[in-house]
Amino acid sequence: xxxxxxxxxxxxxxxxxxxxxxxxxxxxxxxxxxxxxxxxxxxxxxxxxxxxxxxxxxxxxxxxxxxxxxxxxxxxxxxxxxxxxxxxxxxxxxxxxxxxxxxxxxxxxxxxxxxxxxxxxxxxxxxxxxxxxxxxxxxxxxxxxxxxxxxxxxxxxxxxxxxxxxxxxxxxxxxxxxxxxxxxxxxxxxxxxxxxxxxxxxxxxxxxxxxxxxxxxxxxxxxxxxxxxxxxxxxxxxxxxxxxxxxxxxxxxxxxxxxxxxxxxxxxxxxxxxxxxxxxxxxxxxxxxxxxxxxxxxxxxxxxxxx
Amino acid sequence: xxxxxxxxxxxxxxxxxxxxxxxxxxxxxxxxxxxxxxxxxxxxxxxxxxxxxxxxxxxxxxxxxxxxxxxxxxxxxxxxxxxxxxxxxxxxxxxxxxxxxxxxxxxxxxxxxxxxxxxxxxxxxxxxxxxxxxxxxxxxxxxxxxxxxxxxxxxxxxxxxxxxxxxxxxxxxxxxxxxxxxxxxxxxxxxxxxxxxxxxxxxxxxxxxxxxxxxxxxxxxxxxxxxxxxxxxxxxxxxxxxxxxxxxxxxxxxxxxxxxxxxxxxxxxxx
Numbered sequence: 001x002x003x004x005x006x007x008x009x010x011x012x013x014x015x016x017x018x019x020x021x022x023x024x025x026x027x028x029x030x031x032x033x034x035x036x037x038x039x040x041x042x043x044x045x046x047x048x049x050x051x052x053x054x055x056x057x058x059x060x061x062x063x064x065x066x067x068x069x070x071x072x073x074x075x076x077x078x079x080x081x082x083x084x085x086x087x088x089x090x091x092x093x094x095x096x097x098x099x100x101x102x103x104x105x106x107x108x109x110x111x112x113x114x115x116x117x118x119x120x121x122x123x124x125x126x127x128x129x130x131x132x133x134x135x136x137x138x139x140x141x142x143x144x145x146x147x148x149x150x151x152x153x154x155x156x157x158x159x160x161x162x163x164x165x166x167x168x169x170x171x172x173x174x175x176x177x178x179x180x181x182x183x184x185x186x187x188x189x190x191x192x193x194x195x196x197x198x199x200x201x202x203x204x205x206x207x208x209x210x211x212x213x214x215x216x217x218x219x220x221x222x223x224x225x226x227x228x229x230x231x232x233x234x235x236x237x238x239x240x241x242x243x244x245x246x247x248x249x250x251x252x253x254x255x256x257x258x259x260x261x262x263x264x265x266x267x268x269x270x271x272x273x274x275x276x277x278x279x280x281x282x283x284x285x286x287x288x289x290x291x292x293x294x295x296x297x298x299x300x301x302x303x304x305x306x307x
Numbered sequence: 308x309x310x311x312x313x314x315x316x317x318x319x320x321x322x323x324x325x326x327x328x329x330x331x332x333x334x335x336x337x338x339x340x341x342x343x344x345x346x347x348x349x350x351x352x353x354x355x356x357x358x359x360x361x362x363x364x365x366x367x368x369x370x371x372x373x374x375x376x377x378x379x380x381x382x383x384x385x386x387x388x389x390x391x392x393x394x395x396x397x398x399x400x401x402x403x404x405x406x407x408x409x410x411x412x413x414x415x416x417x418x419x420x421x422x423x424x425x426x427x428x429x430x431x432x433x434x435x436x437x438x439x440x441x442x443x444x445x446x447x448x449x450x451x452x453x454x455x456x457x458x459x460x461x462x463x464x465x466x467x468x469x470x471x472x473x474x475x476x477x478x479x480x481x482x483x484x485x486x487x488x489x490x491x492x493x494x495x496x497x498x499x500x501x502x503x504x505x506x507x508x509x510x511x512x513x514x515x516x517x518x519x520x521x522x523x524x525x526x527x528x529x530x531x532x533x534x535x536x537x538x539x540x541x542x543x544x545x546x547x548x549x550x551x552x553x554x555x556x557x558x559x560x561x562x563x564x565x566x567x568x569x570x571x572x573x574x575x576x577x578x
Binding site: 051054081090106 | 420578
């Protein structure tokens with residue numbers, strides 16, 4: 001099967017700054033694919049190239065089997081784009097935001113109205129049809145933006161940080177809607193820095209850092225490759241933690257001291273805890289949990305704050 | 308030759324449906340609330356008030372003005388076509404400067420549009436078409452006022468209407484090009500000052516022949532002069548070859564403004 005997205009050595013430069021530094025990608029039809037990475041990793045620049053509004057500086061890119069440089073409009077006709085910041089039209093009502101957008105794709109007025117009604121239902125915004133955009137909550141705006149991205153029945157939907165800034169209820173509703181799209185066979189490509197989001201939605205993901213892809217695989221696979229099945233979190237009250245690190249040497253696969261706690265990566269968390277006690281250590285609190293993508297992410301991209 | 312090349316480029320690259328969709332967005336905005344209407348209506352009154360205060364009021368003191376062909380007209384008849392050209396300019400500029408800039412830089416309306424099959428050039432064309440509609444609304448009412456006051460014959464008024472469309476397109480296109488270069492709202496003060504200078508000195512309130520030669524040469528190079536001359540020639544029924552020259556000047560403004568604006572929109576939003 002022909003991949004919907006195919007990239008080889010894809011590069012994006014802004015002046016002397018290289019935002020995307022030679023990445024290879026293939027996304028198959030029906031996949032939910034994620035870009036994970038800290039701010040400035042090159043996720044959004046990559047998304048903008050995939051959505052055919054930003055041209056690659058170097059490398060090869062094929063979207064839906066076509067060349068974005070020469071066939072931009074034809075490709076964009078089959079894409080749905082949900083940008084990082086909502087760019088809904090403040091001069092228009094909720095309803096008109098959808099019907100007007102449909103017209104850019106060449107839908108007739110009647111089709112546009114039918115589609116708008118259907119999508120308002122999907123986004124649970126039917127009662128808000130005649131409201132302007134400004135008074136809507138963040139979650140409603142996001143749902144409207146996603147609904148708007150669906151007006152042309154896209155084969156590929158691009159979502160740049162779809163749930164950033166939303167409260168938990170709004171996020172869960174949005175995930176459920178996105179999951180529904182996935183079940184309908186729509187290919188989803190999203191960026192996020194929420195690990196739970198990536199685990200919930202993505203079949204496969206890449207971790208980006210500094211414009212490069214540093215890891216690739218299914219969420220499960222990444223955890224297996226870059227972390228251990230379980231993580232033990234040890235706290236020692238207010239004591240200085242550095243002194244404990246040498247005494248924990250060899251417990252589990254890896255010891256990771258944080259300012260407030262020590263993480264032990266282990267195959268068997270309970271076994272590691274038993275070993276800690278055998279060594280005569282008495283942590284003030286012990287938590288054994290499953291390893292998450294967050295552990296992978298922090299391991300791969302480091303703990304330094306990126307602005 | 309050049310025209311054919313341009314025409315074939317436009318036909319290949321521009322979808323009328325997409326241009327209309329961009330224009331249609333503004334029509335929908337018109338339906339969404341009263342605020343836009345307020346702006347729309349207020350923009351119309353300025354030239355009308357000038358016509359009444361200067362044209363009719365000051366005109367009573369000025370007396371009659373001799374035209375090039377020996378015809379002598381009242382001052383109000385002389386000033387009215389200039390106010391008509393100015394209202395075409397104001398209508399189009401208001402749309403392609405303030406509104407266009409807001410959609411480009413703040414509301415990110417064009418960013419959303421460019422994620423669809425619509426191209427930057429189609430955005431520019433659609434926006435300019437809407438600016439022309441707004442400008443046409445001003446000039447149609449203004450021409451009605453002129454006919455009602457006996458400042459133009461009804462047939463000549465009808466003949467002048469398409470010319471006011473061209474004036475709207477020309478200023479709309481150049482204003483749009485300028486808005487793509489604006490860094491913030493403070494730059495609009497410069498534009499407003501330029502617009503007002505054009506309004507005062509483009510043969511609007513006094514024949515340019517009365518200016519010192521150097522100043523006259525400067526005025527003759529600026530755009531509103533050509534708009535005023537074209538519109539005045541038609542409303543006063545003085546059809547001559549010079550009008551074609553003025554129209555050509557305005558056509559160049561349309562083409563250059565559109566081309567530049569589309570390129571800049573692409574530069575700003577598709578980087």
